Amino acid sequence: MQIGFDELQALTFGAIWMEMTSEGVRFHRFSKEEEAWLDLKETFAIRRRSGAGIRLDFETDAKKLRFHASFSRGSSRKWGFFDFDIDGVLSAHGGSADVDAVPQYDFEADLDGAIHRCTLHFPQLACAVLKDFELEGATFVKPWTYRRRFFLYGDSITQGYDAVHPELTYTALTASEFKADMRNAAIGGAVFPPELVRLAPEGPKPDLIVSAYGTNDWSNCTREVFVRQAHDFFMALSEVYPGVPVAALLPIWRKDSDRVTSAGTFDDARRIVIEAASCHPLAQVIPGDGLVPHLTGFFADGRVHPDDLGFSFYARNLIRELRLRFPALAD
Secondary structure (H helix, E strand, C coil): CECCHHHHHHHEECCCEEEECCCCEEEECCCHHHHHHHCCCHHHHHHCCCCCCCEEEEEECCCEEEEEEEEEECCCCCCEEEEEEECCEEEEEEEECCCCCCCEEEEEEECCCCCEEEEEECCCCEEEEEEEEEEECCCCEEECCCCEEEEEEECHHHHCCCCCCHHHCHHHHHHHHCCEEEEECCCCCCCCCHHHHHCCCCCCCCCEEEEECCHHHHHHCCHHHHHHHHHHHHHHHHHHCCCCCEEEECCCCCCCCCCCECCECHHHHHHHHHHHHCCCCCEEEECCCCCCCCCHHHECCCCCCECHHHHHHHHHHHHHHHHHHCHHHCC
16 A cells, blocks of 8 residues: 555644655645744754654554655764664664665655554654655555644754664653653753744644753853743743643753753752743743653763653653642643
């Protein structure tokens, strides 16, 4: 069964819009208005192209899945990999370790012809365009149905730096645990962006918003700018998403957190986020210090960005915190 553009669109989650290009189908996780704002900064223009949070999720009785992918940069990293799950179990992983040198990949995964849930996680650090998507031997395919919807705003860690497996980012693991569809609006290098919130496209209301900023604000902003933008961000959330609870994540441990920047100490940064979140009536602050081990071996770069194992700890601990603070997620 060849899957055309309209069918592919029905099976896609985490993308705001899609387009047919000469290379194949391209998936966009930001609206055109959001993209225009992000394109004002060159690094954001690249990172907004990544597939963070985008999935194909469906039931089928196919015997094989195959497609061709063309890669380009979607971050400052060079790699881009797909994960393919069968009934929630990682069953295939493939892509390119260097999308500049090897920008093409033919992905195949075997199935047995029985009915299964199939989930294809897109590369969170690269842009992937799909062509010739086929479910060999399938007599049907239907989109998966989620119980909840999460929106995630954040910086490089929430985008997924530096996981090799996209399904092992803390965002993917957390959404999966709560059976939630997710939209990942994170951008590497970002600070609190009230403007991005106010450009959010219309659509179904999320059940939870996750906010995860502060580490770049502490590194790059003055205290005055940090305080103003953080406050404006939470005010924007309350205006654009009225009645939606917010999990306000404080910055996780980083190796150089003993520095003092123009914004103050790292503890000062956490206090600024706590104070800003207090202006949102439904925000619950999640301490970041206990989410990831304070050991450089759990960070791909040894200091800021978790690796696959570090993200596994992040998700496990965040899931516990969300259940404690948001009773509606307990079931």
